[in-house]
Amino acid sequence: MIFLFLTSGLFLGWTLGANDASNVFGSAVGSRMVSFTRAAVTAAVFVIIGAVVQGGGAADTLSRLGSVNAMGGAFTVALAAGLTVYFMTRAGLPVSTTQAIVGAIIGWNFFTDNAVDTRVLTQIVSTWITGPVLGAIFAYALYHLVKTARRRIRMHLLKYENWLRMGLMTVGAFGAYSLGANNIANVMGVFVPSIPLEDADFGIFVLSGAQQLFFLGGIAIAAGILTYSKKVMQTVGTNLMELSSEAAFVVVLAQALVLFIFSSSSLSGLMVRIGLPPIPLVPVSSTQVVVGSILGIGLYKGVRNINLKVLGSIASGWITTPVAAGILAFLMLFIVKNLFSIDVGHSVNPPVSAGEGVSMATIIRYSIPALLLITAIYLVYLVLSEKKKTERLNKKYYE
Amino acid sequence: MSLFTRTNRELSVRIDEFFDTIEIGILIFKEGIKAYVNGDTNAFRNHLSKIDDLEGKADKLQRSIENDMIVHSILPQQRSEIVKLLWQLDEIIDTAKKSLNEFYVEMPRIPASLSHEFISLSEVSGNSAEELMPAARAFFREPHLVREKLIKVYFFERETDKAAFQMKKKVFHEMNDLSLAEKAHIRYITHHIENISDTAQDAADLLASMAIRQML
Numbered sequence: 213m214i215f216l217f218l219t220s221g222l223f224l225g226w227t228l229g230a231n232d233a234s235n236v237f238g239s240a241v242g243s244r245m246v247s248f249t250r251a252a253v254t255a256a257v258f259v260i261i262g263a264v265v266q267g268g269g270a271a272d273t274l275s276r277l278g279s280v281n282a283m284g285g286a287f288t289v290a291l292a293a294g295l296t297v298y299f300m301t302r303a304g305l306p307v308s309t310t311q312a313i314v315g316a317i318i319g320w321n322f323f324t325d326n327a328v329d330t331r332v333l334t335q336i337v338s339t340w341i342t343g344p345v346l347g348a349i350f351a352y353a354l355y356h357l358v359k360t361a362r363r364r365i366r367m368h369l370l371k372y373e374n375w376l377r378m379g380l381m382t383v384g385a386f387g388a389y390s391l392g393a394n395n396i397a398n399v400m401g402v403f404v405p406s407i408p409l410e411d412a413d414f415g416i417f418v419l420s421g422a423q424q425l426f427f428l429g430g431i432a433i434a435a436g437i438l439t440y441s442k443k444v445m446q447t448v449g450t451n452l453m454e455l456s457s458e459a460a461f462v463v464v465l466a467q468a469l470v471l472f473i474f475s476s477s478s479l480s481g482l483m484v485r486i487g488l489p490p491i492p493l494v495p496v497s498s499t500q501v502v503v504g505s506i507l508g509i510g511l512y513k514g515v516r517n518i519n520l521k522v523l524g525s526i527a528s529g530w531i532t533t534p535v536a537a538g539i540l541a542f543l544m545l546f547i548v549k550n551l552f553s554i555d556v557g558h559s560v561n562p563p564v565s566a567g568e569g570v571s572m573a574t575i576i577r578y579s580i581p582a583l584l585l586i587t588a589i590y591l592v593y594l595v596l597s598e599k600k601k602t603e604r605l606n607k608k609y610y611e
Numbered sequence: 612m613s614l615f616t617r618t619n620r621e622l623s624v625r626i627d628e629f630f631d632t633i634e635i636g637i638l639i640f641k642e643g644i645k646a647y648v649n650g651d652t653n654a655f656r657n658h659l660s661k662i663d664d665l666e667g668k669a670d671k672l673q674r675s676i677e678n679d680m681i682v683h684s685i686l687p688q689q690r691s692e693i694v695k696l697l698w699q700l701d702e703i704i705d706t707a708k709k710s711l712n713e714f715y716v717e718m719p720r721i722p723a724s725l726s727h728e729f730i731s732l733s734e735v736s737g738n739s740a741e742e743l744m745p746a747a748r749a750f751f752r753e754p755h756l757v758r759e760k761l762i763k764v765y766f767f768e769r770e771t772d773k774a775a776f777q778m779k780k781k782v783f784h785e786m787n788d789l790s791l792a793e794k795a796h797i798r799y800i801t802h803h804i805e806n807i808s809d810t811a812q813d814a815a816d817l818l819a820s821m822a823i824r825q826m827l
Contacts (some may be wrong), residue, residue, distance in 0.1 A: 244684050369752070370623045571800050
């Protein structure tokens with residue numbers, strides 16, 4: 213029964229592996245610097261290791277946003293996020309699994325009358341912005357370092373390429389590890405509170421219940437990488453901008469660093485020990501960090517024509533994806549609860565009424581339908597204007 | 612990974628050997644023209660046979676480098692440009708060999724008053740190609756130095772054009788003792804010597820753009 217409920221999470225993991233592995237090895241495979249088999253096997257192994265070893269931090273943050281306390285609820289939330297990603301991808305809209313799962317959890321909170329922790333939500337949303345920005349900063353600095361080193365060491369191009377190949381494999385492995393560590397929360401995070409598994413003692417190491425779930429999720433991501441990422445790596449890997457091997461190395465390293473920073477509890481603890489604020493452990497979208505990193509390299513090269521449409525589409529995804537996932541989760545939870553009589557969770561933390569004042573939760577509660585309405589109107593406008601444009605072009609062409 | 616490293620090391624040695632072959636070929640060409648103009652037939656034949664061997668060796672090296680780059684997927688992003696560059700460098704030694712062969716087959720009569728001009732024309736044209744080699748080598752180690760090394764290629768190419776123009780002008784305007792056929796023959800031979808620096812210039816243009824892309 214548990215496995216049946218987990219299928220939606222595993223499906224989400226599979227899609228994540230199929231799509232997001234291209235952020236790690238796409239440029240290397242697309243440019244034939246690394247063979248697909250070598251890249252896929254490395255990515256699959258390190259994603260699982262990252263998920264099991266370091267997946268707890270980001271998953272814990274998601275649990276604080278909404279602790280889905282019934283398996284039916286967790287299944288529905290993951291399915292809603294997966295379907296949102298699927299439909300938005302099919303519609304050609306910018307989408308991220310991270311943002312979809314956050315939206316779906318908020319949808320669950322509303323449905324089960326649980327309060328949304330606005331502090332956690334703010335923390336999560338702020339990392340969506342800081343992730344790509346950090347990616348751009350890291351990429352700029354790293355690219356400068358690589359270029360300076362290349363100039364100083366006077367290495368033969370062929371030898372340099374050899375080092376780059378090995379570097380791409382190494383940072384690719386690190387990138388896959390960080391992807392597993394950071395994004396496993398999207399795949400299995402919602403199941404952790406509702407599926408309490410006993411610790412598994414393997415003699416030399418012990419896997420906690422959450423780690424066992426992360427291991428399963430890691431396998432699902434690995435399956436996505438091994439079965440479906442080839443096409444994505446070969447085609448999508450270079451669609452943003454044709455990257456040189458050096459740039460690809462820098463982009464993957466920058467992305468891996470950002471994902472690592474937002475998932476390492478020891479790094480966050482270190483910050484606290486030295487008297488700095490802790491780093492929020494939050495799942496971030498690897499695709500958006502990659503776009504930020506490419507932008508950083510573009511800025512280093514002095515690119516003047518930045519396509520604001522790409523940046524705009526990412527920013528619009530920050531709103532449309534969670535809103536769409538939230539609505540879908542709400543509707544699906546309603547159907548699952550009332551039609552199939554499956555327990556989808558209950559209120560443990562009802563929104564507190566702020567007496568005469570208006571609480572933040574109430575503001576969010578009312579602003580989300582408003583945002584939904586605005587998004588719906590915007591989408592209708594987009595569809596109509598696109599239709600109008602097509603008609604105008606057709607008319608012009610046939611005249 | 613170890614096999615891979617060995618392939619790369621061998622390939623870099625072969626690329627250097629290819630550059631050496633072209634460089635020696637250019638020197639032989641210059642010596643060959645000098646020997647022909649000075650009437651030293653034995654030395655000329657000796658140079659002709661040497662350049663023939665070097666041209667064959669360069670062809671073989673070029674093919675093997677190209678083959679290894681494709682088979683072992685080496686430098687996938689720059690491969691097509693590097694192959695094109697090697698092809699253009701090979702074209703230089705091909706042109707030099709063809710030029711010496713034409714001297715051998717057609718035996719053009721070079722008037723004594725033109726000896727000096729002929730030798731200096733082959734010198735500057737050869738220099739243009741010769742100066743290309745340090746730039747081509749730099750592309751693989753210090754791409755940021757390529758552009759400054761190419762300045763001399765462009766300089767010698769312009770000098771070649773000037774020298775060829777002066778010589779053709781002299782032949783057609785001042786040397787009335789030569790028949791029109793002899794004048795046309797000299798013009799034809801001059802044009803072939805000029806071709807070496809023109810090919811070097813084409814390769815230099817390609818090299819410059821490759822270096823810029825490496826620098827970005």
